[in-house]
Amino acid sequence: MPARLPLVIATVLVPGLALLVGCTRSAEQPGAPLAPAIQATRIPAQGVVVTISTANNQILAELPLGSRQGLEPGSFLRVYAAGSAHLLKGMLQVTEVLGPERSVARQITLGDRQNPLVPGDQVREVLDLAGLADPAAIEQAARTAAVAGTQQDHLDQARFAILREQLQKELVLAKARYDRDLASVRTQYEAQLTAADAAHALDVQRREQELRTDLAALKTTFAEQVAAGVTTQRQISDARLTTVEIERDNLARQVPLLLTQVEEQNSRITALVGRLADKDREHAANLRAEVETRELLAAKLSELESRLAGKPTSSLNVLSADPRQGETVLERLTRLTNELAAEQDKAKGLEAALATTRGSLSRVSEANAALNKQVETLGGSDSKAAALAHQLATTTAKLTTAERQRAELELARLDAERQLYDLAARVLRLAGSTPETMALQARLRDVLSHDGNDGKKP
Numbered sequence: 001m002p003a004r005l006p007l008v009i010a011t012v013l014v015p016g017l018a019l020l021v022g023c024t025r026s027a028e029q030p031g032a033p034l035a036p037a038i039q040a041t042r043i044p045a046q047g048v049v050v051t052i053s054t055a056n057n058q059i060l061a062e063l064p065l066g067s068r069q070g071l072e073p074g075s076f077l078r079v080y081a082a083g084s085a086h087l088l089k090g091m092l093q094v095t096e097v098l099g100p101e102r103s104v105a106r107q108i109t110l111g112d113r114q115n116p117l118v119p120g121d122q123v124r125e126v127l128d129l130a131g132l133a134d135p136a137a138i139e140q141a142a143r144t145a146a147v148a149g150t151q152q153d154h155l156d157q158a159r160f161a162i163l164r165e166q167l168q169k170e171l172v173l174a175k176a177r178y179d180r181d182l183a184s185v186r187t188q189y190e191a192q193l194t195a196a197d198a199a200h201a202l203d204v205q206r207r208e209q210e211l212r213t214d215l216a217a218l219k220t221t222f223a224e225q226v227a228a229g230v231t232t233q234r235q236i237s238d239a240r241l242t243t244v245e246i247e248r249d250n251l252a253r254q255v256p257l258l259l260t261q262v263e264e265q266n267s268r269i270t271a272l273v274g275r276l277a278d279k280d281r282e283h284a285a286n287l288r289a290e291v292e293t294r295e296l297l298a299a300k301l302s303e304l305e306s307r308l309a310g311k312p313t314s315s316l317n318v319l320s321a322d323p324r325q326g327e328t329v330l331e332r333l334t335r336l337t338n339e340l341a342a343e344q345d346k347a348k349g350l351e352a353a354l355a356t357t358r359g360s361l362s363r364v365s366e367a368n369a370a371l372n373k374q375v376e377t378l379g380g381s382d383s384k385a386a387a388l389a390h391q392l393a394t395t396t397a398k399l400t401t402a403e404r405q406r407a408e409l410e411l412a413r414l415d416a417e418r419q420l421y422d423l424a425a426r427v428l429r430l431a432g433s434t435p436e437t438m439a440l441q442a443r444l445r446d447v448l449s450h451d452g453n454d455g456k457k458p
Contacts (some may be wrong), residue, residue, distance in 0.1 A: 006422075039418065040358050042070060042125070044124055044125040044127055044431050045065050045069035045070060045071060045077075045124075045125040046065050046122070046123065046124050046125070047063055047065045047069075047122075047123050048062045048064070048082070048119075048120055048121065048122055049062070049063065049079070049117060049118070049119050049121045049122075049123060050062045050064055050119060050122065051119055052116075052117055052118060052119055057105065058106045058107070059105065059107040059116075059117065060095075060104055060105070060107075061079075061092055061104070061105050061106075061123075062102070062103075062104055063077075063092075063094075063102070063104070063105055063123060064102065065102075065103055065123075065125075065226070065277070066098065066099050066100045066101045066102050066103050067097055067099070067100050068100040068101055069101070069125075071094050071097055071103050071125070072094065072097065073094055073095060073096060074093065074094060074107075075093070075094040075096060075126075076091060076092070076093055076094075076125070076126040077091065077092045077093075077094070077105060077124060077125050078091055078123065078124045078126060079091065079092060079117055079121050079122070080121065080123075080124065081115075081121060081122075082118070082120040082121050082122060082123040085122060088111060088119060089111050089112070089115060089116075089121060090107060090109045090110040090111050090117060091107075091108050091126075092105035092106065092107055092108065093105055093106055093108050097416050116168045121221045147456060158286055166357065182361055186429060189290070189425070189428060189429070193391045193421070193425055196421070197421070200417070202412075204414060208410065211406065211410075214401075215403050215406075218399075219396070219399055222395065222399070223392070223396070226388070226391075226392045226395065227392075229388070230388045230389070230392075235387070244371060245259060247248060248368075248372075251364065251367060251368055251371060253367070254364065255364065258360065258361060258364055259404060261357060262357060262361055265353065265354060265357045268350065268353075269350060269354055272347065272350045275343075276343065276347065279343050280338070301371065301414055320438050426443075427440060427441060427444055428441055428444065
């Protein structure tokens with residue numbers, strides 16, 4: 001409704017302004033005679049510059065004007081900028097007429113060297129350049145124009161006085177209509193705001209009910225999930241504890257058997273050590289017997305050499321502890337070597353068996369220690385269940401706190417929206433037709449319409 005006042009003013013002002021503009025244009029028409037000395041005998045030729053070239057240190061312009069427009073060599077033309085018909089750039093003088101609509105002119109003046117003539121500039125013929133240069137003609141034209149302007153000014157003042165009275169009457173009527181329209185619009189806006197407040201209150205109640213329902217469902221779901229998780233974890237812990245107890249019993253039954261095997265291996269090792277000592281003693285005895293045999297053979301050889309030489313000999317008694325004096329040295333050495341290799345193989349086998357037994361015993365010990373740790377770990381399942389119950393209670397308390405904070409935030413949001421709508425209503429009720437006020441009201445309506453559309457989306 002506030003936009004009607006400018007419309008009414010424009011309706012009243014347009015006829016008067018049109019009359020004023022018509023009078024002004026009639027006074028400024030180029031066809032009106034300024035002075036008898038410069039009155040045109042024909043219509044000045046007008047066109048645009050086609051091309052610009054340079055020849056013999058002169059700037060030449062080709063024009064689409066010729067004998068058909070009445071141009072002759074020596075005619076003068078003013079050059080105006082292409083984008084502005086009031087910006088004079090220079091003057092041209094026709095040097096040659098090439099046809100009905102073609103001629104060539106040279107540049108004789110230039111207003112600005114930074115703004116030279118270019119194709120597309122507008123040209124306008126000067127009909128009587130000598131008349132324009134006559135001071136008496138110019139003075140007479142100026143006096144005639146001053147008298148005509150004074151008469152036109154008196155007429156305009158009279159018209160303006162009549163138009164002012166009409167405008168004042170129309171302004172009074174327009175103000176009355178505007179006040180009635182403003183009161184009607186204010187009543188409508190108040191009714192719309194009341195309806196919007198009621199709808200917003202219902203929407204807020206509906207949203208609050210939905211949020212409470214969602215919160216209750218979420219709380220129930222979380223409680224069920226936590227209870228199911230605790231039950232599942234307890235079942236898994238019980239199953240693992242049962243499995244570990246069974247493994248522990250099996251290992252406990254295997255421990256005595258392994259200990260028995262270890263004792264047997266230790267006894268076998270002791271027996272093998274004793275046999276190795278006996279073999280060492282037998283080997284020492286064999287070495288002594290070998291030494292005695294060699295000494296006996298050396299004595300016999302020396303005796304035989306003495307007999308062959310014819311020298312007197314004396315028998316040498318060699319005492320021996322070996323009962324098998326009839327065995328040769330090579331046979332005894334071979335037998336002893338074979339027995340030594342066999343005993344070494346037996347010793348290596350016993351050492352490998354001892355290492356295997358020790359590895360098995362260490363693995364059994366490690367498994368027993370791991371099972372004891374698992375039993376100790378699983379023994380704390382009751383404490384884990386208590387921790388989960390405490391975590392459930394903590395989560396429930398956090399949900400309650402979150403619900404209370406959500407309610408406080410919702411109240412704060414509703415208060416802010418109420419203050420926003422109150423401020424919007426006050427701005428929309430402002431009376432005035434200034435552009436700033438109207439722009440602010442239009443922007444506020446756009447914001448409220450966008451907020452209303454966003455609120456309707458699900």
